[in-house]
Each structure stands twice: as structure tokens, then as C-alpha cells.
Amino acid sequence: MKVKKFITPVLMILIMIAVVFIPELNAQEKKAQQKLIPDEVKNVLVQGMESREARMDIPFSITDYYYLPASQNLYFILLFNAKNADLGYTPLAPIQTEEKQEQQAFVEKGPEVLQSRFDVFLLFNQIDGDYNKEVFIPAGFQVNQNAYDPEKEEMYSTGYILPPGKYLLGMAITQNNYQKIGTQYFEFELKDPANLGDTLEVAPVFFIDETQKMEQAETRTFVHKGFFTYSILKIKPILNNTFHSGDTCEAFFYVMGGSPDPSTQSYDYTVNYQVPKEGQEEPLIRFAEGNYTSPIIPQPLKFERTVLIQKKKGDEVIEEKQETRDLEPGQYILRLAIKDNVSGKTVTKDVVINII
Structure with a gap:
């Protein structure tokens, strides 16, 4: 591999x-x-x-x-x-x-x-x-x-x-x-x-x-x-933003309009990453928040989701475990919620991705 x-x-x-x-x-x-x-x-x-x-x-x-x-x-x-x-x-x-x-x-x-x-x-x-x-x-x-x-x-x-x-x-x-x-x-x-x-x-x-x-x-x-x-x-x-479920790739993007910290001359961006199905709001994947000191941002991402499996006896949960599962083939949105922590400015960017 x-x-x-x-x-x-x-x-x-x-x-x-x-x-x-x-x-x-x-x-x-x-x-x-x-x-x-x-x-x-x-x-x-x-x-x-x-x-x-x-x-x-x-x-x-x-x-x-x-x-x-x-x-x-x-x-x-x-x-x-x-x-x-x-x-x-x-x-x-x-x-x-x-x-x-x-x-x-x-x-x-x-x-x-x-x-x-x-x-x-x-x-x-x-x-x-x-x-x-x-x-x-x-x-x-x-x-x-x-x-x-x-x-x-x-x-x-x-x-x-x-x-x-x-x-x-x-x-x-x-x-x-x-x-x-x-x-x-x-x-x-x-x-x-x-x-x-x-x-x-x-x-x-x-x-x-x-x-x-x-x-x-x-x-x-x-x-x-x-x-x-x-x-x-x-x-x-990666052409056409097309992936297999479980693929790991690297998103690469450039954020404009932010302000460097006057004391350090470094940028301070926070980015939240979510993946909902296209046309839906509830995310199937929530990635860990990223923090960056440059307006050019590379971020590795793996397109698989984690689900909570519960085993019940009546109404009582007797066992819980997490499993990773593939995304079903279809169109999804990679949603980037970006905040410049110096100026307070924010922006949300949606990118259509295809899972095959």
C-alpha cells in the first residue's frame, strides 16, 4: 500500500x-x-x-x-x-x-x-x-x-x-x-x-x-x-473531489482577510470540520478542531464515521461501544467553519465531495 x-x-x-x-x-x-x-x-x-x-x-x-x-x-x-x-x-x-x-x-x-x-x-x-x-x-x-x-x-x-x-x-x-x-x-x-x-x-x-x-x-x-x-x-x-469511504486525503486552502497578531505577527485561525449528507444539516462526521498560525492551511482528513452501538436490556443500556463505518456512496458536504481569533471575523465554506 x-x-x-x-x-x-x-x-x-x-x-x-x-x-x-x-x-x-x-x-x-x-x-x-x-x-x-x-x-x-x-x-x-x-x-x-x-x-x-x-x-x-x-x-x-x-x-x-x-x-x-x-x-x-x-x-x-x-x-x-x-x-x-x-x-x-x-x-x-x-x-x-x-x-x-x-x-x-x-x-x-x-x-x-x-x-x-x-x-x-x-x-x-x-x-x-x-x-x-x-x-x-x-x-x-x-x-x-x-x-x-x-x-x-x-x-x-x-x-x-x-x-x-x-x-x-x-x-x-x-x-x-x-x-x-x-x-x-x-x-x-x-x-x-x-x-x-x-x-x-x-x-x-x-x-x-x-x-x-x-x-x-x-x-x-x-x-x-x-x-x-x-x-x-x-x-x-484528487480530481472532482471524489473519494472512497475510508480514504485519507489532505485538504488545502487559503484563507484571506484575517489579521496577524500585532505582538507575534502570526495568524491565529480556528477551523471546525463537519461532513453532512448534501441537503441535510446534521453532520455524519465531526473532525477535531484545528488551530493554525498561517493563512495557507493543509489538513489531513479521513472520510469515515464513528457510530455508538448500544446493547440494551429493556430500557437499560448494558453495553456501549464505538465502531467506525464507511460512508455510503453519494454526495456529501465538507463544511469548514473558520474563525480568525485576532479580528473575530468568521466564514463558512461548503465543498461538495463525492463518495464512491
Whole structure:
């Protein structure tokens, strides 16, 4: 059985330090941004902006987004799906020399490697402001032919540092020198932590299947397959918030609008976790209350409930014991009741989860 790695308090400190020093754009990224979206692609993106009508030369779908703090701005994380067959995987042509050809005559061939290369273009238009940005990301992936399934839909991710605001994103995937252009459009909002008034706000909550620590935070924009990155973490998310009863996972969320304690400069949050059936108020699971000194909160959770079994003789209880039981398949709510103990502000956040 695979042992899941959760985020430890020490790793959380390293994450927060790395977040403070995330650069807006280093010199290499600034140089890359000089290559703007080519006219052939930008014209297609702009034409579809008003109607939000996608172009399906290369079919893909935007599935979700998250955001987390990054220096003075926010790190926007975008998830999208694409089928292997639609990304044009082809055999990787080996570099041949006479010496290599002679050697290969005496070596048993391994599985053939397939490769896909494509370009991703992001056109950010701020709806409630004047921030606009064009981003170019070259991408390429390889897979052994014996593991390749043309019908499999894979999850991909990318991310970019943005100021708070409401945005319309135009996204394009292109191949063959822009002969094939697929587009999608996506509206999203990044709440401004500095302008929430007397309320708290919780950024989209996600669940972690697995994490790996990187040596340092990325300073360029990449497309990743099967995971996304944040600060010094490589994160494999649980898609669609879907679990088996009894699963242990890690919820990860960012609380905005709280105030650090003036004497310690640390935050002081209390979070109560409950799981009722969707459409009902009575919780089936009550987790232990959590206390946190950071607005970025990781919390391991196990989706099973404890029931009290009583054995009676007449009206008299003669024996009691507790048992853990699976949740029945269906939709549930993970309810987060959050309080900032410094300012007294509170917020409740409901997240739909699926038990299968």
C-alpha cells in the first residue's frame, strides 16, 4: 500500500518562506514574454472572445482553477484536460550515426517512445481593470508506446502570477506551425485579500493525493502533466473531489482577510470540520478542531464515521461501544467553519465531495 506524504509543519514553514520570495518575473521569463501571441493565433482568440465559442481543431477542456498567495499578488493555477490522440503523439525519431546504427544491430530494441509537442498561449483580459497579459508556453511530453492509450484523457496544468481581479482568459493550444488551433474561454475571479472589509474569504479548496518537495520554486511558466506546482511543492490533486469511504486525503486552502497578531505577527485561525449528507444539516462526521498560525492551511482528513452501538436490556443500556463505518456512496458536504481569533471575523465554506 502506498503511504501518502502529507505536508508537515516544517515543510509548511519552507513553503511560506518560498512564497515571500517568489519573483514576479525573472530575467529569463521577461525575455520569453517578448514573444507575444502570433497574429494567426491571437486573431482566432479575439474573434471568439465575445461569444466564448471554442474552436475544436485540438479539443481540450478547462476543468478547474485554484489560487494561492505569491509575494504581493496571487498565483493562478489552471487545470485542463486533453485526450492523448488529440495531442498528436508520434514516434520519437532517434538521432542516427553510423556507429549507433552498427550498435543497434546487436541490441534488442526496447519499447518505442512517442512524443507530443505543442504550444500553449494564454490571453488574460481583466474585466474590472486594465491588466492584460499574453503568455507563451512551449510544451512537450513523451510516453512509451506500450503505455500509450490514445483514448485516455490526461490532466494538465499551468500557472501564472496575476494581480487580484475578474478575468476572461482566452486559451489556445496549437501544433504544426499554427495549422491546428484549439481554443477555450474561461471566466474566473481572484479575490483581493486587501479589500475584503469585515469578512473572510476562502480561495477554492482542493484535495491533495500526493506531494513532492522541489529544490526551489519554479521561476518560469511550464505546462505539467498529472500535477501542478506551487512554491516548492509538486502537487498531484484528487480530481472532482471524489473519494472512497475510508480514504485519507489532505485538504488545502487559503484563507484571506484575517489579521496577524500585532505582538507575534502570526495568524491565529480556528477551523471546525463537519461532513453532512448534501441537503441535510446534521453532520455524519465531526473532525477535531484545528488551530493554525498561517493563512495557507493543509489538513489531513479521513472520510469515515464513528457510530455508538448500544446493547440494551429493556430500557437499560448494558453495553456501549464505538465502531467506525464507511460512508455510503453519494454526495456529501465538507463544511469548514473558520474563525480568525485576532479580528473575530468568521466564514463558512461548503465543498461538495463525492463518495464512491
